[in-house]
Amino acid sequence: MTLSLAVRNLLRNRRRSLATLLALAIGAASILMFGGYSANIKYSMLSSYVRSGGHLQIQYRDFFLFGSGNPTAYGMPGYEKILTAVREDEVLNKMVRVATPILQFGGIGGNYSAGVSRTVVGTGFVAADVNRMRTWNEFDIVLDSPRFALEGAPTDAAIVGVGVARVLMLCEPLGIKDCPQPTQEEATKGAALPSDIADLAASVTPGKTSSPDAKQNGAKLDLLASQGRGTPNIATLNVIAAEGQGFKELDDVAVVLQLEQAQRLVYGRAEPRATSIMIQLNRTDQIAAATKRIEALLAKIEPNRPMSVLDFETLNPFYVQTLQLFDTIFGFIFVLIGGIVLFTVSNTMTAAVVERTVEIGTVRAIGLRQSGIRRLFITEGFVLGCVGAVVGAAAALLTAFVVNRLNLTWLPPGSTEPLPLTLMIWSESRMIIGTTIGLLVIAVLSAWWPAYRAARLKIVEALRHA
């Protein structure tokens, strides 16, 4: 009877109830749509990081904190033993999709024919593994992960960041468009130089990439690295492509080569090492179990070496910071909309109490307790909250359905390619339930104070109310 009475009372003043429901529904839809947008960013970033670096990395314990200064000092000898153990473990092989070694090192990259060089960070990969990692898509995110061009390429092939290509004057041989060149001072106008002197000047002037040597040699990169004992070693690489790295800082230093080539450059004839073993799992929720298992495995295989297993969140603080930022914005929006809902519902219920004062007196006279009055008005708030949140959720899902089919794109920070703008709402059942319950609680709380006041009305005064 209470529920039926509550619904009928809400239908009495349809316009007011509708306005309140609209406020609730728009609030719920706004929260869910932002949440859906935020979820899309989260899963896009997660997918991007997991495709490029895996869910977990096995490293020497201090490599993450101190390795950037001298990565080769933290190379793991006998890393194949760990790889084999991970691949063959009966528990891990059900979880692990890809386990692959990488070698990071610092060096100097130079383009001899252009007379330019710069410090670079080199990384050696197993190209086939990288390509397999790039196909991981647990969350069905539309992410453009181009095929890793090193697979099937010769051992001396390399890929550089677009920034490296720009600085080392490799844009032209690599056919990179939109590759600005340093501005040259305009030559003083005067009599034309003899042709032989002009050719000589062009060959020694920085910024000139169209020397006949450069064209003939293609995109060559001389990579100088320090070996374990400090002796320098150099490799001449054929740059086959340039890939944007998203961040300029990374784009200006990245050189990617075959693992075998990198190991030969850094360790020479000594035992090859890897600075990390990247592990990509089938599912992200397997991280904790896989970490535990790998740690146990490492304790058995490498009892005397301080090893650590780091997850992608630890390895990519930017990801965590971005999520925190979005969580904060989401919380702020929820509080803001919650406040609006609170005042709207409270206002509606207060007006209802004033309008129905005589009725309150009547049902109290008939024998309804104060708690019954409170229950009646709180039920009305509950019904408003329920209907508003459900309508809002439905509206958000409908909007998401439409938006996701408009093929809108956006360029997230750290990305070189625009991503599809999608609202991931349907898959976020926890967010939908959380938002619905949250708004429901706010609606009920909003009704509580007017309900409390209604229950405390003196019966005779309520009956006298005009």
Next chain:
Amino acid sequence: MAEISTSEPVAILSGVAKSYQMDAVTVPVLRDVDILIRPAHFTVVLGPSGSGKTTMLNLIGCLDRCDKGSVTVAGQDVNALSDDALSDFRARNIGFVFQNFNLIPVLTAFENVEYPLVLSGMEPARRARRVSKLLDLVGLSDRAKNLPGQLSGGQRQRVAIARALARKPKLVIADEPTANLDSQTGAAVIALMRGMQERYRISFIFSSHDRGLIGAADDLITLRDGMIQSIHRKKVSVETESVDSPGDNEEDDE
């Protein structure tokens, strides 16, 4: 058949005083009132506006508490009861008929009469039987599904009377029940109430400033300036045997 005691007074007011605060001024409404409401009688409280009729009925109906004195209803000192206990007490013992009918506008005639029974927790089938019987008694069986807004004033008041009788109260209080009705309809409502009172031996007490109702009363209490001016009691033979309860012919279930 229900047992309704017809020997003890249904309400006793002893040395009752009540005043209201209007801004900074305390306005005495009832002063030292002593009154006894006889069971199974039709009692009319007469008096001009402001004489304290409504306040007295509110005290007897346990809708308000007195400042001084004691109010005993159906053998219970109601001053001692908590708000919840008083609500339960009203639900069990007292029915109300209001000047403005005070039906719940979103409920049908049937549901309005049913409402006190819902509060009592009676099972739906029994509720339905009793409500149907009551609506039949007040002549509104064919209007059961109508909302109050679809009923005339007289019909609404008859629904209110049926609602007041739903839980077989010991006492029905009606505060100026005919004030918003034309004289013909008002007379019909009084006749209906009188008929119910005689049939079920329930105490009816209602207030009015219409001296034309004097003839209908067993007991006539006249109030003036918050004090009892006169009490006239007719000698009425009251059966002491069990009498019918309104609403059904089943065994007493409350």
